[in-house]
Amino acid sequence: MHSEKSANPFWLVLLTVVLLGLLSFLKPDLTVAGFEVRRVNLLSDVIRTEPLLASPPPAPAAGAHPADSTRLANNLGAAAETKPAVAANTLPVISNVAGLDSFLLALRQTKATGQKTRIAYFGDSMIEGDLITGDLRNQLQQLFGGEGVGFVPITSVTADFRGTIHQTFSENWRKYDLVTPKLPAQHPLGMSGHVFVAPAPQPATDSTEATKPAWVQFAAGGPFGPVRRFSQARLFYGPGNAQDQVAVTFGQQQSAKALSGEGQLNQLVFTANPTAKNLHLSFQTHASRDVYGVSFEGEQGVTLDNFAFRGNSGMSLTRIPRQMLNAFGKAQDYRLIILHYGVNVANAKVENYSFYERAMTRVIDRLQKACPHASILLVGMSDKSCRQDGEYTTDPSVPRLLAAQQRIAQRNHVGFWNLFEAMGGENTMVSWVEGSPALANKDYTHVNARGARKIAGLLSQYLMQEYQKAPATAAAPDSTAAAVAR
Amino acid sequence: MDFSALPALDFDRLLQQFVYSPKSPMIFNTGFFLLLFLAFLCIYQLLRNHLRARLTYLTLFSLFFYYKSSGLYFLLLVLSTIIEFHFGKWIADTDSPRTRKLLLVASLCVNLGMLFYFKYTNFFIASFNAATGSRYPLLDIVLPVGISFYTFQTLSYTIDVYKGQIKPLRNILDFAFFVSFFPQLVAGPIVRASDFIPQIHQRLFISRPEMGRAVLLIATGLFKKAIISDYISLNFVERIFDNPTLYSGIENLLGVYGYALQIYCDFSGYSDIAIGIALLLGYTLPPNFLSPYQSTSITEFWRRWHISLSSWLRDYLYIPLGGNRKGVVRQYFNLFMTMLLGGLWHGASWQFVVWGALHGLALAADKLFQQVFRPRATWLTHALGWFITFHFVCFCWIFFRADSFATATQVIHQITHTLHPELLPEVVASFRAVFVLVALGYCLHFIPDRVSLTMENFLAHRSVLAQAAVLTVVIWLVIQVKSADIQPFIYFQF
Numbered sequence: 002m003h004s005e006k007s008a009n010p011f012w013l014v015l016l017t018v019v020l021l022g023l024l025s026f027l028k029p030d031l032t033v034a035g036f037e038v039r040r041v042n043l044l045s046d047v048i049r050t051e052p053l054l055a056s057p058p059p060a061p062a063a064g065a066h067p068a069d070s071t072r073l074a075n076n077l078g079a080a081a082e083t084k085p086a087v088a089a090n091t092l093p094v095i096s097n098v099a100g101l102d103s104f105l106l107a108l109r110q111t112k113a114t115g116q117k118t119r120i121a122y123f124g125d126s127m128i129e130g131d132l133i134t135g136d137l138r139n140q141l142q143q144l145f146g147g148e149g150v151g152f153v154p155i156t157s158v159t160a161d162f163r164g165t166i167h168q169t170f171s172e173n174w175r176k177y178d179l180v181t182p183k184l185p186a187q188h189p190l191g192m193s194g195h196v197f198v199a200p201a202p203q204p205a206t207d208s209t210e211a212t213k214p215a216w217v218q219f220a221a222g223g224p225f226g227p228v229r230r231f232s233q234a235r236l237f238y239g240p241g242n243a244q245d246q247v248a249v250t251f252g253q254q255q256s257a258k259a260l261s262g263e264g265q266l267n268q269l270v271f272t273a274n275p276t277a278k279n280l281h282l283s284f285q286t287h288a289s290r291d292v293y294g295v296s297f298e299g300e301q302g303v304t305l306d307n308f309a310f311r312g313n314s315g316m317s318l319t320r321i322p323r324q325m326l327n328a329f330g331k332a333q334d335y336r337l338i339i340l341h342y343g344v345n346v347a348n349a350k351v352e353n354y355s356f357y358e359r360a361m362t363r364v365i366d367r368l369q370k371a372c373p374h375a376s377i378l379l380v381g382m383s384d385k386s387c388r389q390d391g392e393y394t395t396d397p398s399v400p401r402l403l404a405a406q407q408r409i410a411q412r413n414h415v416g417f418w419n420l421f422e423a424m425g426g427e428n429t430m431v432s433w434v435e436g437s438p439a440l441a442n443k444d445y446t447h448v449n450a451r452g453a454r455k456i457a458g459l460l461s462q463y464l465m466q467e468y469q470k471a472p473a474t475a476a477a478p479d480s481t482a483a484a485v486a487r
Numbered sequence: 488m489d490f491s492a493l494p495a496l497d498f499d500r501l502l503q504q505f506v507y508s509p510k511s512p513m514i515f516n517t518g519f520f521l522l523l524f525l526a527f528l529c530i531y532q533l534l535r536n537h538l539r540a541r542l543t544y545l546t547l548f549s550l551f552f553y554y555k556s557s558g559l560y561f562l563l564l565v566l567s568t569i570i571e572f573h574f575g576k577w578i579a580d581t582d583s584p585r586t587r588k589l590l591l592v593a594s595l596c597v598n599l600g601m602l603f604y605f606k607y608t609n610f611f612i613a614s615f616n617a618a619t620g621s622r623y624p625l626l627d628i629v630l631p632v633g634i635s636f637y638t639f640q641t642l643s644y645t646i647d648v649y650k651g652q653i654k655p656l657r658n659i660l661d662f663a664f665f666v667s668f669f670p671q672l673v674a675g676p677i678v679r680a681s682d683f684i685p686q687i688h689q690r691l692f693i694s695r696p697e698m699g700r701a702v703l704l705i706a707t708g709l710f711k712k713a714i715i716s717d718y719i720s721l722n723f724v725e726r727i728f729d730n731p732t733l734y735s736g737i738e739n740l741l742g743v744y745g746y747a748l749q750i751y752c753d754f755s756g757y758s759d760i761a762i763g764i765a766l767l768l769g770y771t772l773p774p775n776f777l778s779p780y781q782s783t784s785i786t787e788f789w790r791r792w793h794i795s796l797s798s799w800l801r802d803y804l805y806i807p808l809g810g811n812r813k814g815v816v817r818q819y820f821n822l823f824m825t826m827l828l829g830g831l832w833h834g835a836s837w838q839f840v841v842w843g844a845l846h847g848l849a850l851a852a853d854k855l856f857q858q859v860f861r862p863r864a865t866w867l868t869h870a871l872g873w874f875i876t877f878h879f880v881c882f883c884w885i886f887f888r889a890d891s892f893a894t895a896t897q898v899i900h901q902i903t904h905t906l907h908p909e910l911l912p913e914v915v916a917s918f919r920a921v922f923v924l925v926a927l928g929y930c931l932h933f934i935p936d937r938v939s940l941t942m943e944n945f946l947a948h949r950s951v952l953a954q955a956a957v958l959t960v961v962i963w964l965v966i967q968v969k970s971a972d973i974q975p976f977i978y979f980q981f
Contacts, residue, residue, distance in 0.1 A: 443726060
C-alpha cells in the first residue's frame with residue numbers, strides 16, 4: 002500500500018477544466034435530436050456578468066467607472082451578445098395612452114351623488130382568485146363607496162384559492178366556457194366566458210337516483226375580503242321553463258322565487274335585511290337552464306367584476322356571442338372595462354404580434370359596442386423572466402408585446418397603462434421573485450398575493466392621477482365616443 | 488471551432504468574484520469554484536510535504552471561503568475559534584471538577600448564546616409578541632452562514648475534552664484548521680473532533696480507491712443537487728407550495744413526493760460533494776446519508792438521514808438528558824425533547840418545531856410498538872413498514888417545507904378533499920421532464936449499496952483522464968439543466 006503513489010487530484014480538476022474548455026468551442030445553438038444544446042460558457046459561468054450589467058455596484062472600485070464597466074461588458078463579445086439586458090436597457094419607455102374620460106366622469110358623479118360606477122376587469126391567471134382585482138376593488142370602494150365583490154360565476158376552478166368570497170357548489174352543473182371545443186348554440190356564454198347549466202330532472206329508475214337540484218352557496222368574507230356580509234345579490238340566468246324555481250336562503254330568510262323572464266338574460270334581485278353571511282341557491286328546474294352567476298353589490302359606489310380565465314390570451318373573448326355581450330352590457334352599464342392579458346401571448350420565438358393586434362381590435366370593438374358608456378383600458382403585460390446562461394432576465398418578447406399592446410390602444414382610441422414600467426421595468430420580476438418577502442412565484446411570471454396588492458396599488462394610483470387631472474368638460478371629445486363613431 | 492467568441496478577461500470583474508456578495512455565496516456547483524479550486528489545488532499539492540505550510544494555507548483558504556459566503560461574519564468564526572480553543576485548553580489544564588464544570592458551562596453559554604442570538608432572537612420576539620399581543624420590534628439580524636454547523640462542531644470538541652474523551656489541541660492553528668475546514672463548513676456534515684483531529688497531522692496521501700470514491704461522490708452529488716433537486720424544485724415543487732389551492736390534490740401529492748426527493752437530493756448531494764472534496768484534500772469525513780427512504784421504520788430512518796446531526800443529538804443531547812437510563816417514561820420524554828429541539832435547530836419557526844415533535848412522537852411510538860409487539864420480520868412487515876415510514880416522513884415534510892401552517896393545512900386539504908386522481912396521466916405527461924427526473928431520483932435511491940461500491944472500484948481503476956471525463960459529463964449536464972427554459976405554468980381544469 003505504501004509503495005503506491007498518492008493520487009494527485011490537481012490533474013483531475015485540471016483535466017476537467019480543460020475538457021469543459023474544449024466543450025465551450027462547440028457551435029452555439031447546436032440542436033441534437035430536437036434538444037437544444039446549451040453552450041458551455043465556462044467564463045460566463047465563472048465570471049458572472051449579471052450583477053455588473055444589470056446594476057453596477059453602488060461603490061465601484063477606483064477606476065471602474067460604471068460606464069466603463071458597461072463598455073467592457075460590451076467588449077466581452079460572447080457574453081454581451083447573450084445578454085439582451087444591455088440592449089433592452091436602452092429601450093425607450095412605452096408610454097401610457099390616455100382615454101378614460103367616460104370612466105372619470107362617472108367616478109366624479111359617484112363621488113358627488115353616489116351613483117353607481119361599474120367596472121369589468123378581464124384577465125387571465127394573473128387575476129385568478131380575485132388577485133389584483135380584490136385589492137383594487139377595496140381601494141376604490143374606500144375612496145368612492147360601494148360594497149360587495151361584484152359578479153361571481155356559479156362554479157370556479159379557483160374557488161378554494163379566492164380570498165374575497167367563499168364558494169361551494171354541487172357537482173352536477175354542466176359547464177361550457179371559452180375553451181370548450183364546440184360550443185352549443187343553445188347555451189350561449191355569458192360575460193365571464195362561462196355558462197353553467199342546471200340539469201333537467203331525470204326520474205328515478207332502479208339503478209339511478211332522481212336528479213338532485215343543482216345548487217351554489219356563497220359565504221361572505223375571506224382573508225382578503227373586508228366586507229363580511231352581503232346586502233344585495235343579483236342572479237343572472239337564461240330563459241327556460243316558466244315553472245322553474247330557485248330556492249333562496251339568504252341569511253335567515255328563506256323563499257322560493259320563479260325564474261321568470263323570457264329574455265336572453267334575466268335577473269332576480271335578492272336583498273338581505275339584516276345583512277347576511279351566506280347565500281344558498283338551489284335550482285328546481287323542469288328542463289335544463291342556463292345560469293351565469295351572482296353579483297354581490299351595494300346600492301351605490303363602485304362595483305368591480307373579476308372576469309378571470311386562466312390561460313386566456315384575451316383573443317377568445319370573441320367566442321362570447323354578441324347578443325349576450327350586449328345583454329350584459331345593458332344590464333350592467335359598465336363605465337370601465339379593463340383588459341389585462343399578455344403572459345399567455347408573449348413568446349420569445351414570436352417577433353410579430355400583428356395577429357394579436359387584429360384579434361384584440363375585434364374584442365375591443367365588440368366590448369365597446371356592448372358597453373357604449375364604458376372607457377376601455379388595456380393593461381400592458383407584467384414583467385416575465387426567461388433564463389439565459391443560467392441567469393434570469395426579462396423575456397425578449399415582453400417589450401415587443403408591450404409595443405403591440407400600445408398600438409392596439411392607440412388605433413382603437415382606448416387607454417393603455419404600461420404595467421411593466423410601473424412595476425419597475427426591466428428585470429423587476431427577478432427582484433420580485435427573489436425579494437424578501439417574495440412578491441412573485443418561482444415561475445418568474447405570476448405574482449403572489451403580495452405582488453398583486455402592489456400592482457393593485459400602482460393601478461389605483463394611476464387611475465387616481467388621471468382622476469385628479471383637470472376635470473373634463475362635458476363637451477370634451479370622449480375616447481369612448483370616438484371609438485363608437487368609428 | 489469559433490475562436491472569435493473568446494472573451495477578453497475583465498480584471499475588475501474577476502476581482503469582484505473574490506469579494507463577498509450576499510447574492511452569490513460560494514457554493515460548490517459554480518464554475519467559479521471549479522477554477523478557484525484548481526488554482527488552490529496546484530499550490531496545495533506543491534506544499535504536500537510541508538505540513539505546517541499546507542495546514543496554514545488550507546486554513547486561510549477556508550477563511551476566504553467563509554468570507555465569500557458571509558462577509559465580515561468570518562470574524563465571528565475566528566472569534567469562536569479563539570474562545571473555544573482556550574476553553575478546551577483551560578478545561579484540560581484544570582484539576583478541580585468545579586472549575587472544569589464552570590468552564591464548560593461558560594463555553595456552552597458562549598457557543599449557544601451566539602447561536603441563539605443570531606438564529607432565534609427574532610423568533611422569540613415574534614412568538615412573544617404573538618402570545619401577549621405586545622409589539623416589540625424585530626431586530627435587524629442576519630444569520631451567518633453555517634453558524635448552526637460550526638457551533639455544534641466546537642461544542643462537541645469542548646464537551647469531549649471535558650469528558651476526557653479527547654486530548655485538547657495544543658496549537659491554535661490545528662484547532663482553526665478543524666473548525667474552518669471548508670468542505671463541510673457551511674452545510675455539514677458536522678464533523679466530530681474525535682474523528683477529524685487524528686487526521687490533521689497525517690501525511691497527505693490519496694489512494695486510488697479514495698480517488699475513485701471522491702469522483703463518484705462529487706459526480707453523484709452534483710447530479711443530485713444541481714440536476715434533480717434544482718430542476719424539480721424550480722419547475723414543480725415550489726409552485727405547488729407557493730399556491731397549494733391552485734392545484735388539485737394529485738398535484739399537491741406529487742408535490743409532496745417531489746419535495747421529499749428534492750430535499751434529500753439537495754442536502755445529501757451537497758454533503759456528498761463536501762465529502763468528495765475533503766477526500767481530494769486527503770481527509771475522510773463520515774457519511775451523512777445512507778439511502779434514508781429505504782428505511783422500514785422511523786428509527787431506522789434517523790440512522791440513515793443526516794447521520795452527523797442525529798448522532799450528534801444522540802450523544803450531546805439525548806444521552807445527557809438521561810437517555811434510557813432514567814426509566815421508560817423519561818426515555819420517551821427524552822426522545823421527544825431531543826427531536827423537538829432538533830427540529831428547531833433546522834430553522835427558527837414553529838413549523839420546524841412541529842416537524843421535530845412529530846418525529847419525536849413517531850420515534851417514541853415506534854419504540855413502544857417494537858417493545859410491545861416485537862413483530863417478526865417478514866417481507867410483509869418490511870413492505871408495510873417501508874410504506875408507513877415513507878409516507879409519515881413525507882407527511883412531516885409538508886410542515887418542514889410550508890412557509891406557514893396555513894399553507895401546510897391547504898396542502899393537506901387539497902390532498903384529502905380534491906384529489907382528482909384521474910388527472911394523473913395529464914399531469915405527468917405535461918411535466919414529463921420533472922417526473923422523469925423524480926423517477927430517476929427514486930430509482931437511484933433504491934440502488935443497493937454494493938452497486939455503488941462496484942462503481943467506486945471501477946472508477947478507482949480508471950485513468951485520471953477517464954475520471955475527469957466523468958466529471959465533465961456531469962458538469963456539462965448541470966450546465967444544460969441550469970440554462971434550460973423554465974417550464975411554463977400548466978393548468979388542469981379540475
